[in-house]
Amino acid sequence: MLPPILPHLRFDAFLDTPTRAALLDWTLANSARFVPAQLMRGVVDTDVRRSLTLRDLGPLAAVLETRLREAASHWSAALRSTPFVTSEVELELAAHNDGAHFTLHTDTYASNEVARGDRMLSAVYYFHRTPRGFDGGALRLHRLGAKAGDAGHDIAPDDNSLVVFPSWGPHEVMPVRCPSGDFADSRFAVNCWIYRARR
Template sequence: MTSPPPMRALEQPAPHRLIRGFLGEDMVERLLAHAAARRDDFEVTTIGAEGRVDPNIRVSRVLRDLGPLREELDARFRAVMDEAVATLRLSPFVSTRLELELVAHGDGAFYGRHIDTRTGANDAATERVLTAVHYFHALPKGFDGGELRLHSFRPVDQGGRFVDIEPERDLLLLFPSWAPHEVRPIRCPSGAFMDSRFAINCWFRRARGK
């Protein structure tokens, strides 16, 4: 029997790394408490360098002020960078800074297919290289859906493939920032803010041309 030809690179989903139990239950509860305390400070998420709101492409809410948790989160994310770069076979780089945000996806939220390397003019001196997403939610879980779908560069109708990652509580997902991906629609029957699918988005940035 003849073996099928190997899948071509453009048809493969992007490489990724999963770390379960990444922050531990204490930090997850502290993140939930921070989200609850700052509920009114979450803003509608935007897309593009001009920061426009487009509910046909992205629906969620974001908080960029992580308060007293910022320093500890920064250290925890930095601690896994070198291992992730090696596992994903990325070229080693020096991270100039981490870009962190807390995102809430409630009922009907989603984010269509996109890549993370396109950012605004204020970030012209640096670029995103590695994306990390940490998932957390209250118990009992009040939503379903919300998988992160990692795509191949080739569309499905042209032979491309994808892989869906379930947003498990205290799961860290890492992948190259150039990888096409999307957030699948969320269903949250209660509509309650604290039943949302929460995530910390982290981007490791390097100086352009380095």
């Protein structure tokens, strides 16, 4: 018998309208500051991960971090994950334009360079311009032990929605089609990682 698909939670209308609009405005105003997405130790490999990222959310960072910290223990319980005390929240803005994707991976890692703690929960907040200028880009959640090409459960990147799942769970970002190639038409997301202190 196959193990179940990765447990997850999905929330619509996660941010109020002014905050969501402010985040989109911030993202578009800072488009020139986005850089190619990196893997561990600063490696850029567009065969594995193709997108642009920015590690600065300006005044919106505090708003998102507060929401995530307040909800983390509830989400952990709902997902039947190991209880933990949040030590840090890491945020990353991501823009997925034409051809962008992220192959099968998990959000946990082991590195002597990273002393901040252990990633316990991953959350992805989706937002985009209206009307939507892209297609695709679903978050595909997999079973433990999944391999590239295995079937999974797709979650559409709907505007102002948030998906939460355990960081150890295998997942991928399916390819994005954005015919205009305009940055403003991208599939935007805030990747959020909630940590516990390393013992």
